[in-house]
Amino acid sequence: MKTYTEPSRTIPVAAEADVLVCGAGPAGIGAALGAARAGCGNVLLVEAGNAVGGVSTSGMMSHWTGQTESPLLAEISAAQAGSVLLPESERGKPDNAICHEALKNAYLRLLDEAGVKVRLYTQVVDAIVEGGRVRGVVTESKSGREALTAKVVIDATGDGDVAARAGAAFDMGREGDGKCQPVTLMFRLGGVDTDRAISPGSFETTVEVPSGEIQALGRANLPAPAGHVLLYHQHLPGEMCVNMTNVTDIDGTDAAALSRAELVCRRQMEAIVAFLRKYAPGYEYCYVVASASQIGVRETRHFRTLHTMTEEDIVEARQFDDWIATRNHFNFDIHNTKGAGLDANGAQQKFRAKGKYTIPYRSCVPESLDGLLLAGRCIGGTHKAHSNFRAMPICLNVGQGVGVAAALAAKRGILPRDLPAAAIQTELRRQGVEP
Ligand SMILES: Cc1cc2nc3c(=O)[nH]c(=O)nc-3n(C[C@H](O)[C@H](O)[C@H](O)COP(=O)(O)OP(=O)(O)OC[C@H]3O[C@@H](n4cnc5c(N)ncnc54)[C@H](O)[C@@H]3O)c2cc1C
Numbered sequence: 001m002k003t004y005t006e007p008s009r010t011i012p013v014a015a016e017a018d019v020l021v022c023g024a025g026p027a028g029i030g031a032a033l034g035a036a037r038a039g040c041g042n043v044l045l046v047e048a049g050n051a052v053g054g055v056s057t058s059g060m061m062s063h064w065t066g067q068t069e070s071p072l073l074a075e076i077s078a079a080q081a082g083s084v085l086l087p088e089s090e091r092g093k094p095d096n097a098i099c100h101e102a103l104k105n106a107y108l109r110l111l112d113e114a115g116v117k118v119r120l121y122t123q124v125v126d127a128i129v130e131g132g133r134v135r136g137v138v139t140e141s142k143s144g145r146e147a148l149t150a151k152v153v154i155d156a157t158g159d160g161d162v163a164a165r166a167g168a169a170f171d172m173g174r175e176g177d178g179k180c181q182p183v184t185l186m187f188r189l190g191g192v193d194t195d196r197a198i199s200p201g202s203f204e205t206t207v208e209v210p211s212g213e214i215q216a217l218g219r220a221n222l223p224a225p226a227g228h229v230l231l232y233h234q235h236l237p238g239e240m241c242v243n244m245t246n247v248t249d250i251d252g253t254d255a256a257a258l259s260r261a262e263l264v265c266r267r268q269m270e271a272i273v274a275f276l277r278k279y280a281p282g283y284e285y286c287y288v289v290a291s292a293s294q295i296g297v298r299e300t301r302h303f304r305t306l307h308t309m310t311e312e313d314i315v316e317a318r319q320f321d322d323w324i325a326t327r328n329h330f331n332f333d334i335h336n337t338k339g340a341g342l343d344a345n346g347a348q349q350k351f352r353a354k355g356k357y358t359i360p361y362r363s364c365v366p367e368s369l370d371g372l373l374l375a376g377r378c379i380g381g382t383h384k385a386h387s388n389f390r391a392m393p394i395c396l397n398v399g400q401g402v403g404v405a406a407a408l409a410a411k412r413g414i415l416p417r418d419l420p421a422a423a424i425q426t427e428l429r430r431q432g433v434e435p
Helices: 026-037 071-081 100-113 161-166 214-221 255-279 311-315 383-389 392-412 421-430
Strands: 013-022 043-046 117-119 123-130 133-141 144-155 170-172 187-190 231-233 240-242 287-291 301-303 323-328 357-360 372-374
Touching (some): 013 026, 013 133, 013 392, 026 071, 026 100, 026 392, 100 117, 123 144, 123 161, 161 372, 214 255, 255 287, 323 392, 357 392, 372 392, 383 392
Parallel strands (some): 013 043, 013 144, 043 117, 144 372
Antiparallel strands (some): 123 133, 133 144, 170 301, 187 240
Protein backbone atom coordinates (compact mmCIF):
# COMPACT_ATOMS: atom_id res chain seq x y z
CA MET A 1 0.00 0.00 0.00
CA LYS A 2 1.29 3.48 -0.86
CA THR A 3 1.65 5.81 2.12
CA TYR A 4 1.63 9.54 2.79
CA THR A 5 3.32 11.15 5.77
CA GLU A 6 1.19 13.89 7.28
CA PRO A 7 3.09 16.99 8.41
CA SER A 8 2.87 17.42 12.18
CA ARG A 9 0.84 20.39 13.40
CA THR A 10 -0.29 22.10 16.55
CA ILE A 11 -4.02 21.91 17.20
CA PRO A 12 -6.25 23.73 19.72
CA VAL A 13 -7.46 22.06 22.92
CA ALA A 14 -11.17 22.72 22.41
CA ALA A 15 -12.24 21.46 25.85
CA GLU A 16 -10.81 20.12 29.10
CA ALA A 17 -13.34 17.78 30.67
CA ASP A 18 -13.31 15.82 33.88
CA VAL A 19 -15.13 12.95 32.18
CA LEU A 20 -15.09 12.66 28.40
CA VAL A 21 -17.54 10.17 26.90
CA CYS A 22 -16.90 9.21 23.28
CA GLY A 23 -19.95 7.89 21.41
CA ALA A 24 -23.56 8.61 22.34
CA GLY A 25 -25.26 5.23 21.93
CA PRO A 26 -27.11 3.63 24.85
CA ALA A 27 -23.78 3.04 26.61
CA GLY A 28 -22.53 6.60 26.09
CA ILE A 29 -25.81 8.09 27.23
CA GLY A 30 -25.82 5.87 30.32
CA ALA A 31 -22.21 6.89 31.01
CA ALA A 32 -22.80 10.62 30.60
CA LEU A 33 -25.92 10.57 32.80
CA GLY A 34 -24.27 8.29 35.38
CA ALA A 35 -21.24 10.58 35.63
CA ALA A 36 -23.21 13.84 35.78
CA ARG A 37 -25.63 12.49 38.37
CA ALA A 38 -22.69 11.28 40.46
CA GLY A 39 -21.80 14.94 40.86
CA CYS A 40 -19.36 15.54 38.02
CA GLY A 41 -20.07 19.03 36.73
CA ASN A 42 -17.80 18.78 33.70
CA VAL A 43 -18.98 15.88 31.54
CA LEU A 44 -18.54 16.13 27.79
CA LEU A 45 -20.27 13.71 25.40
CA VAL A 46 -18.86 13.58 21.86
CA GLU A 47 -20.78 11.99 19.00
CA ALA A 48 -19.94 11.58 15.30
CA GLY A 49 -23.56 11.76 14.12
CA ASN A 50 -26.20 14.48 14.27
CA ALA A 51 -28.26 12.79 16.98
CA VAL A 52 -27.68 10.93 20.20
CA GLY A 53 -28.83 7.35 20.72
CA GLY A 54 -26.55 5.34 18.44
CA VAL A 55 -28.24 2.18 17.18
CA SER A 56 -31.35 2.95 19.27
CA THR A 57 -32.15 6.06 17.20
CA SER A 58 -29.80 6.66 14.24
CA GLY A 59 -29.67 2.88 13.76
CA MET A 60 -33.52 2.85 13.81
CA MET A 61 -33.79 -0.05 16.26
CA SER A 62 -37.26 -1.53 16.71
CA HIS A 63 -37.33 -2.11 20.47
CA TRP A 64 -35.42 -2.50 23.73
CA THR A 65 -34.92 -6.21 24.18
CA GLY A 66 -34.47 -8.73 27.03
CA GLN A 67 -35.87 -8.70 30.55
CA THR A 68 -33.19 -6.51 32.04
CA GLU A 69 -34.17 -4.32 34.98
CA SER A 70 -32.89 -0.78 34.63
CA PRO A 71 -34.22 2.26 36.48
CA LEU A 72 -32.48 4.44 33.91
CA LEU A 73 -34.24 2.66 31.04
CA ALA A 74 -37.58 3.13 32.84
CA GLU A 75 -36.83 6.85 33.06
CA ILE A 76 -35.84 7.06 29.39
CA SER A 77 -38.96 5.14 28.30
CA ALA A 78 -41.14 7.49 30.37
CA ALA A 79 -39.41 10.49 28.79
CA GLN A 80 -40.11 9.06 25.31
CA ALA A 81 -43.72 8.27 26.24
CA GLY A 82 -44.28 11.86 27.36
CA SER A 83 -43.13 13.31 24.05
CA VAL A 84 -45.55 15.41 22.07
CA LEU A 85 -44.05 13.79 18.96
CA LEU A 86 -46.14 10.70 19.70
CA PRO A 87 -49.81 10.63 18.69
CA GLU A 88 -52.17 11.30 21.63
CA SER A 89 -53.26 7.64 21.67
CA GLU A 90 -49.68 6.46 22.16
CA ARG A 91 -48.55 9.00 24.74
CA GLY A 92 -47.94 7.59 28.20
CA LYS A 93 -47.47 4.12 26.73
CA PRO A 94 -44.07 3.02 27.98
CA ASP A 95 -43.80 -0.30 26.13
CA ASN A 96 -40.47 -1.42 24.70
CA ALA A 97 -41.07 -0.10 21.15
CA ILE A 98 -38.92 2.83 20.09
CA CYS A 99 -40.22 6.02 18.51
CA HIS A 100 -36.96 7.26 17.01
CA GLU A 101 -37.70 10.97 16.81
CA ALA A 102 -39.28 11.12 20.28
CA LEU A 103 -36.37 9.18 21.74
CA LYS A 104 -33.74 11.47 20.18
CA ASN A 105 -35.46 14.46 21.81
CA ALA A 106 -35.99 12.68 25.14
CA TYR A 107 -32.32 11.71 25.41
CA LEU A 108 -31.11 15.23 24.65
CA ARG A 109 -33.48 16.72 27.22
CA LEU A 110 -32.30 14.31 29.93
CA LEU A 111 -28.65 15.00 29.10
CA ASP A 112 -29.21 18.75 29.13
CA GLU A 113 -31.08 18.61 32.45
CA ALA A 114 -28.22 16.61 33.97
CA GLY A 115 -25.74 19.30 32.85
CA VAL A 116 -23.93 17.17 30.24
CA LYS A 117 -22.29 19.14 27.43
CA VAL A 118 -23.01 17.45 24.11
CA ARG A 119 -20.83 17.87 21.02
CA LEU A 120 -22.43 16.41 17.87
CA TYR A 121 -21.01 16.16 14.33
CA THR A 122 -17.60 15.39 15.84
CA GLN A 123 -15.65 12.22 15.09
CA VAL A 124 -12.94 10.93 17.38
CA VAL A 125 -9.98 10.09 15.16
CA ASP A 126 -7.14 9.49 17.59
CA ALA A 127 -6.25 9.03 21.24
CA ILE A 128 -3.80 11.14 23.23
CA VAL A 129 -1.66 8.75 25.24
CA GLU A 130 1.19 9.73 27.56
CA GLY A 131 3.18 7.11 29.42
CA GLY A 132 0.52 4.42 29.03
CA ARG A 133 -2.28 6.73 30.21
CA VAL A 134 -5.03 8.08 27.95
CA ARG A 135 -5.25 11.85 28.44
CA GLY A 136 -7.80 12.74 25.78
CA VAL A 137 -8.69 12.39 22.13
CA VAL A 138 -8.21 14.12 18.80
CA THR A 139 -11.35 14.95 16.83
CA GLU A 140 -12.26 16.05 13.31
CA SER A 141 -15.33 18.15 12.59
CA LYS A 142 -16.44 21.26 10.73
CA SER A 143 -14.31 23.10 13.31
CA GLY A 144 -11.21 21.31 12.05
CA ARG A 145 -8.86 19.07 13.97
CA GLU A 146 -9.04 19.60 17.74
CA ALA A 147 -7.89 18.00 20.97
CA LEU A 148 -10.20 17.24 23.90
CA THR A 149 -8.51 16.37 27.17
CA ALA A 150 -9.98 14.69 30.23
CA LYS A 151 -9.16 13.20 33.61
CA VAL A 152 -10.97 10.03 32.54
CA VAL A 153 -12.00 9.01 29.03
CA ILE A 154 -14.83 6.55 28.36
CA ASP A 155 -14.90 4.69 25.07
CA ALA A 156 -18.54 4.08 24.17
CA THR A 157 -18.08 4.10 20.40
CA GLY A 158 -19.38 0.54 19.98
CA ASP A 159 -16.30 -0.42 17.96
CA GLY A 160 -13.90 0.85 20.64
CA ASP A 161 -12.26 3.38 18.30
CA VAL A 162 -10.55 5.28 21.14
CA ALA A 163 -9.15 2.15 22.77
CA ALA A 164 -7.95 0.80 19.41
CA ARG A 165 -6.22 4.08 18.51
CA ALA A 166 -4.66 4.14 21.98
CA GLY A 167 -3.16 0.71 21.35
CA ALA A 168 -5.35 -1.41 23.64
CA ALA A 169 -5.26 -5.12 22.84
CA PHE A 170 -8.39 -6.61 21.30
CA ASP A 171 -9.69 -9.64 19.42
CA MET A 172 -11.94 -9.29 16.43
CA GLY A 173 -15.21 -11.24 16.32
CA ARG A 174 -15.45 -14.96 16.97
CA GLU A 175 -12.61 -16.85 18.61
CA GLY A 176 -10.74 -18.98 16.08
CA ASP A 177 -11.76 -17.34 12.80
CA GLY A 178 -12.50 -13.68 13.69
CA LYS A 179 -15.92 -13.82 12.00
CA CYS A 180 -18.35 -11.11 13.13
CA GLN A 181 -22.14 -11.20 13.20
CA PRO A 182 -23.82 -9.84 10.04
CA VAL A 183 -24.75 -6.17 9.64
CA THR A 184 -28.27 -4.84 8.97
CA LEU A 185 -29.68 -1.58 7.67
CA MET A 186 -32.96 -1.08 9.52
CA PHE A 187 -35.90 0.70 7.93
CA ARG A 188 -39.52 1.63 8.62
CA LEU A 189 -42.55 0.98 6.50
CA GLY A 190 -45.66 3.13 6.25
CA GLY A 191 -49.00 2.29 4.68
CA VAL A 192 -49.30 -0.96 6.64
CA ASP A 193 -52.69 -2.21 7.83
CA THR A 194 -51.33 -2.81 11.33
CA ASP A 195 -54.51 -4.53 12.55
CA ARG A 196 -53.93 -7.35 10.04
CA ALA A 197 -50.13 -7.12 9.76
CA ILE A 198 -48.10 -10.18 10.66
CA SER A 199 -45.20 -9.41 13.01
CA PRO A 200 -42.82 -12.35 13.41
CA GLY A 201 -40.51 -11.06 16.14
CA SER A 202 -37.92 -13.85 16.18
CA PHE A 203 -36.30 -16.20 13.70
CA GLU A 204 -38.28 -19.10 15.13
CA THR A 205 -41.65 -17.37 14.81
CA THR A 206 -43.45 -19.12 11.99
CA VAL A 207 -46.59 -17.59 10.50
CA GLU A 208 -48.91 -19.24 8.00
CA VAL A 209 -49.95 -16.86 5.21
CA PRO A 210 -52.02 -17.68 2.10
CA SER A 211 -48.95 -18.74 0.05
CA GLY A 212 -47.29 -20.85 2.78
CA GLU A 213 -45.15 -20.28 5.88
CA ILE A 214 -43.57 -16.80 5.91
CA GLN A 215 -40.01 -17.75 7.02
CA ALA A 216 -39.88 -20.50 4.35
CA LEU A 217 -41.18 -18.06 1.76
CA GLY A 218 -38.52 -15.56 2.85
CA ARG A 219 -35.71 -18.06 2.43
CA ALA A 220 -37.04 -19.08 -0.98
CA ASN A 221 -37.76 -15.61 -2.37
CA LEU A 222 -35.42 -13.04 -0.79
CA PRO A 223 -31.90 -12.49 -2.16
CA ALA A 224 -29.37 -14.30 0.09
CA PRO A 225 -27.90 -13.60 2.56
CA ALA A 226 -31.24 -11.91 3.33
CA GLY A 227 -34.01 -14.47 3.91
CA HIS A 228 -35.50 -14.12 7.42
CA VAL A 229 -38.64 -12.17 8.24
CA LEU A 230 -38.54 -9.93 11.32
CA LEU A 231 -41.20 -7.22 11.64
CA TYR A 232 -42.05 -5.04 14.66
CA HIS A 233 -44.99 -2.82 15.57
CA GLN A 234 -44.22 0.86 16.15
CA HIS A 235 -45.97 3.69 17.98
CA LEU A 236 -46.85 5.55 14.81
CA PRO A 237 -50.05 4.60 12.97
CA GLY A 238 -49.54 2.40 9.90
CA GLU A 239 -45.83 1.90 10.60
CA MET A 240 -43.73 -1.23 11.12
CA CYS A 241 -39.99 -1.56 11.70
CA VAL A 242 -38.11 -4.02 9.47
CA ASN A 243 -35.03 -6.00 10.57
CA MET A 244 -34.54 -8.05 7.39
CA THR A 245 -31.55 -6.77 5.43
CA ASN A 246 -28.52 -8.93 6.13
CA VAL A 247 -24.90 -8.77 4.95
CA THR A 248 -22.25 -11.24 6.09
CA ASP A 249 -18.43 -11.00 6.14
CA ILE A 250 -18.33 -7.28 6.85
CA ASP A 251 -15.62 -5.71 8.97
CA GLY A 252 -17.54 -2.90 10.71
CA THR A 253 -14.30 -0.97 11.29
CA ASP A 254 -13.54 -0.74 7.55
CA ALA A 255 -15.20 2.15 5.71
CA ALA A 256 -14.98 0.42 2.32
CA ALA A 257 -16.67 -2.71 3.70
CA LEU A 258 -19.41 -0.61 5.32
CA SER A 259 -20.01 1.21 2.03
CA ARG A 260 -20.35 -2.14 0.23
CA ALA A 261 -22.78 -3.34 2.89
CA GLU A 262 -24.92 -0.21 2.52
CA LEU A 263 -25.25 -0.90 -1.23
CA VAL A 264 -26.22 -4.55 -0.70
CA CYS A 265 -28.76 -3.61 2.00
CA ARG A 266 -30.40 -1.03 -0.23
CA ARG A 267 -30.77 -3.59 -3.03
CA GLN A 268 -32.24 -6.03 -0.51
CA MET A 269 -34.63 -3.33 0.74
CA GLU A 270 -36.32 -3.15 -2.67
CA ALA A 271 -36.70 -6.94 -2.80
CA ILE A 272 -38.03 -7.03 0.79
CA VAL A 273 -40.73 -4.43 0.08
CA ALA A 274 -41.82 -6.31 -3.07
CA PHE A 275 -41.82 -9.59 -1.08
CA LEU A 276 -43.92 -8.17 1.76
CA ARG A 277 -46.45 -6.61 -0.64
CA LYS A 278 -46.83 -9.99 -2.36
CA TYR A 279 -46.84 -12.42 0.57
CA ALA A 280 -47.50 -10.67 3.89
CA PRO A 281 -51.06 -9.86 4.93
CA GLY A 282 -51.38 -6.20 5.90
CA TYR A 283 -48.42 -5.06 3.78
CA GLU A 284 -50.15 -4.92 0.38
CA TYR A 285 -49.70 -1.13 0.06
CA CYS A 286 -46.60 -0.61 2.21
CA TYR A 287 -43.81 1.81 1.32
CA VAL A 288 -40.51 2.87 2.90
CA VAL A 289 -40.85 6.00 5.07
CA ALA A 290 -37.32 6.14 6.45
CA SER A 291 -34.10 4.17 6.78
CA ALA A 292 -31.40 4.22 9.41
CA SER A 293 -28.80 6.96 9.09
CA GLN A 294 -26.16 4.47 10.24
CA ILE A 295 -25.97 0.82 9.30
CA GLY A 296 -26.37 -1.55 12.27
CA VAL A 297 -23.08 -3.23 13.17
CA ARG A 298 -23.57 -6.03 15.67
CA GLU A 299 -20.01 -7.04 16.44
CA THR A 300 -16.43 -5.89 15.91
CA ARG A 301 -13.66 -5.57 18.53
CA HIS A 302 -13.65 -7.36 21.89
CA PHE A 303 -11.07 -5.68 24.14
CA ARG A 304 -8.81 -7.52 26.56
CA THR A 305 -9.89 -6.40 29.99
CA LEU A 306 -9.17 -7.42 33.59
CA HIS A 307 -12.06 -9.89 33.34
CA THR A 308 -13.45 -11.41 30.14
CA MET A 309 -17.19 -12.05 30.32
CA THR A 310 -17.94 -15.66 29.38
CA GLU A 311 -20.93 -17.79 28.52
CA GLU A 312 -20.71 -19.37 32.00
CA ASP A 313 -20.88 -15.97 33.73
CA ILE A 314 -24.25 -15.47 32.04
CA VAL A 315 -25.70 -18.99 32.26
CA GLU A 316 -24.67 -19.30 35.92
CA ALA A 317 -26.12 -15.83 36.61
CA ARG A 318 -22.89 -14.80 38.35
CA GLN A 319 -23.12 -12.08 40.98
CA PHE A 320 -19.67 -10.47 40.92
CA ASP A 321 -18.34 -8.66 43.99
CA ASP A 322 -17.33 -5.75 41.79
CA TRP A 323 -20.67 -5.54 39.94
CA ILE A 324 -21.46 -2.31 38.10
CA ALA A 325 -24.41 -3.53 35.99
CA THR A 326 -27.05 -5.72 37.57
CA ARG A 327 -30.19 -7.75 36.84
CA ASN A 328 -29.30 -8.34 33.19
CA HIS A 329 -31.14 -10.94 31.18
CA PHE A 330 -31.16 -11.89 27.51
CA ASN A 331 -30.35 -14.98 25.43
CA PHE A 332 -27.37 -15.74 23.17
CA ASP A 333 -28.41 -13.85 20.06
CA ILE A 334 -25.90 -15.15 17.51
CA HIS A 335 -26.91 -14.63 13.91
CA ASN A 336 -25.74 -16.90 11.13
CA THR A 337 -22.36 -15.64 9.87
CA LYS A 338 -22.97 -17.31 6.49
CA GLY A 339 -26.56 -16.44 5.63
CA ALA A 340 -30.01 -15.69 6.96
CA GLY A 341 -31.36 -16.62 10.39
CA LEU A 342 -29.57 -17.80 13.50
CA ASP A 343 -26.25 -19.54 13.94
CA ALA A 344 -26.69 -23.26 13.30
CA ASN A 345 -25.20 -24.26 16.68
CA GLY A 346 -28.57 -23.53 18.28
CA ALA A 347 -27.13 -21.36 21.08
CA GLN A 348 -30.27 -19.28 21.27
CA GLN A 349 -32.79 -22.14 21.29
CA LYS A 350 -30.83 -24.02 23.98
CA PHE A 351 -30.30 -20.94 26.12
CA ARG A 352 -31.13 -21.44 29.79
CA ALA A 353 -29.89 -19.17 32.58
CA LYS A 354 -30.18 -19.63 36.32
CA GLY A 355 -31.26 -16.01 36.72
CA LYS A 356 -30.19 -12.49 36.00
CA TYR A 357 -26.47 -11.77 35.86
CA THR A 358 -24.15 -8.94 36.79
CA ILE A 359 -21.22 -7.44 34.88
CA PRO A 360 -18.04 -6.70 36.84
CA TYR A 361 -16.18 -3.40 36.75
CA ARG A 362 -13.09 -5.36 35.67
CA SER A 363 -14.69 -6.12 32.27
CA CYS A 364 -14.65 -2.39 31.54
CA VAL A 365 -11.01 -1.75 32.54
CA PRO A 366 -8.52 -2.36 29.70
CA GLU A 367 -5.80 -4.82 30.60
CA SER A 368 -2.91 -2.50 29.88
CA LEU A 369 -4.00 1.14 29.51
CA ASP A 370 -4.79 3.67 32.23
CA GLY A 371 -7.16 6.63 32.16
CA LEU A 372 -9.61 4.80 29.89
CA LEU A 373 -12.79 2.80 30.57
CA LEU A 374 -14.90 0.82 28.11
CA ALA A 375 -18.69 0.84 27.98
CA GLY A 376 -21.23 -0.93 25.75
CA ARG A 377 -20.72 -3.71 23.27
CA CYS A 378 -16.91 -3.29 23.20
CA ILE A 379 -16.27 -4.38 26.82
CA GLY A 380 -14.26 -7.55 27.43
CA GLY A 381 -16.21 -10.65 26.52
CA THR A 382 -16.20 -13.73 24.33
CA HIS A 383 -18.13 -13.84 21.06
CA LYS A 384 -20.92 -15.77 22.79
CA ALA A 385 -21.12 -13.61 25.92
CA HIS A 386 -21.10 -10.51 23.72
CA SER A 387 -24.12 -11.82 21.77
CA ASN A 388 -26.02 -11.44 25.05
CA PHE A 389 -24.65 -8.28 26.67
CA ARG A 390 -24.83 -6.36 23.38
CA ALA A 391 -28.59 -5.85 24.01
CA MET A 392 -29.28 -2.15 24.46
CA PRO A 393 -30.67 -2.22 28.03
CA ILE A 394 -27.52 -4.04 29.16
CA CYS A 395 -25.25 -1.57 27.33
CA LEU A 396 -27.15 1.25 29.03
CA ASN A 397 -26.65 -0.35 32.45
CA VAL A 398 -22.93 -0.86 31.83
CA GLY A 399 -22.63 2.73 30.67
CA GLN A 400 -24.25 4.07 33.83
CA GLY A 401 -21.89 2.05 36.03
CA VAL A 402 -18.82 3.12 34.08
CA GLY A 403 -19.94 6.76 34.11
CA VAL A 404 -20.24 6.68 37.89
CA ALA A 405 -16.78 5.10 38.15
CA ALA A 406 -15.24 7.75 35.88
CA ALA A 407 -16.81 10.58 37.89
CA LEU A 408 -15.51 9.19 41.19
CA ALA A 409 -12.02 8.51 39.83
CA ALA A 410 -11.84 12.03 38.37
CA LYS A 411 -13.03 13.57 41.66
CA ARG A 412 -10.52 11.60 43.75
CA GLY A 413 -7.70 12.20 41.28
CA ILE A 414 -6.93 8.47 41.00
CA LEU A 415 -6.66 6.01 38.16
CA PRO A 416 -9.98 4.29 37.37
CA ARG A 417 -8.38 0.87 37.99
CA ASP A 418 -7.53 1.93 41.57
CA LEU A 419 -11.11 2.85 42.42
CA PRO A 420 -12.76 0.47 44.91
CA ALA A 421 -15.90 -1.10 43.41
CA ALA A 422 -17.75 -0.48 46.71
CA ALA A 423 -17.60 3.28 46.08
CA ILE A 424 -19.17 2.85 42.63
CA GLN A 425 -21.86 0.59 44.07
CA THR A 426 -22.78 3.07 46.82
CA GLU A 427 -23.41 5.76 44.20
CA LEU A 428 -25.22 3.35 41.87
CA ARG A 429 -27.55 2.41 44.73
CA ARG A 430 -28.20 6.11 45.28
CA GLN A 431 -29.13 6.27 41.55
CA GLY A 432 -31.62 3.43 42.08
CA VAL A 433 -29.54 0.46 40.90
CA GLU A 434 -29.90 -2.60 43.12
CA PRO A 435 -27.64 -5.67 43.06
C1 LIG B 1 -29.22 -4.61 13.36
C2 LIG B 1 -29.19 -4.67 14.84
C3 LIG B 1 -30.31 -5.13 15.53
C4 LIG B 1 -30.31 -5.11 16.91
N1 LIG B 1 -31.46 -5.43 17.58
C5 LIG B 1 -31.56 -5.12 18.88
C6 LIG B 1 -32.82 -5.15 19.53
O1 LIG B 1 -33.83 -5.48 18.93
N2 LIG B 1 -32.86 -4.81 20.84
C7 LIG B 1 -31.74 -4.46 21.54
O2 LIG B 1 -31.86 -4.16 22.73
N3 LIG B 1 -30.54 -4.45 20.94
C8 LIG B 1 -30.42 -4.73 19.63
N4 LIG B 1 -29.22 -4.66 19.00
C9 LIG B 1 -27.98 -4.46 19.77
C10 LIG B 1 -27.75 -3.02 20.15
O3 LIG B 1 -28.42 -2.13 19.32
C11 LIG B 1 -26.27 -2.62 20.19
O4 LIG B 1 -25.46 -3.68 20.61
C12 LIG B 1 -26.12 -1.43 21.15
O5 LIG B 1 -26.78 -0.31 20.60
C13 LIG B 1 -24.69 -1.11 21.43
O6 LIG B 1 -24.68 0.07 22.20
P1 LIG B 1 -23.39 0.99 22.25
O7 LIG B 1 -23.77 2.22 22.97
O8 LIG B 1 -22.24 0.17 22.73
O9 LIG B 1 -23.06 1.31 20.72
P2 LIG B 1 -23.90 2.05 19.57
O10 LIG B 1 -25.35 1.98 19.80
O11 LIG B 1 -23.35 1.53 18.30
O12 LIG B 1 -23.45 3.57 19.75
C14 LIG B 1 -22.15 4.01 19.45
C15 LIG B 1 -22.18 5.50 19.17
O13 LIG B 1 -20.84 5.97 19.01
C16 LIG B 1 -20.75 6.79 17.86
N5 LIG B 1 -19.38 6.66 17.36
C17 LIG B 1 -18.81 5.56 16.82
N6 LIG B 1 -17.54 5.81 16.51
C18 LIG B 1 -17.30 7.10 16.85
C19 LIG B 1 -16.16 7.94 16.75
N7 LIG B 1 -15.00 7.50 16.26
N8 LIG B 1 -16.27 9.23 17.19
C20 LIG B 1 -17.45 9.70 17.71
N9 LIG B 1 -18.56 8.92 17.82
C21 LIG B 1 -18.47 7.64 17.40
C22 LIG B 1 -21.78 6.23 16.90
O14 LIG B 1 -22.18 7.21 15.95
C23 LIG B 1 -22.91 5.84 17.88
O15 LIG B 1 -23.79 6.92 18.10
C24 LIG B 1 -29.16 -4.69 17.61
C25 LIG B 1 -28.03 -4.28 16.92
C26 LIG B 1 -28.04 -4.25 15.54
C27 LIG B 1 -26.83 -3.74 14.83
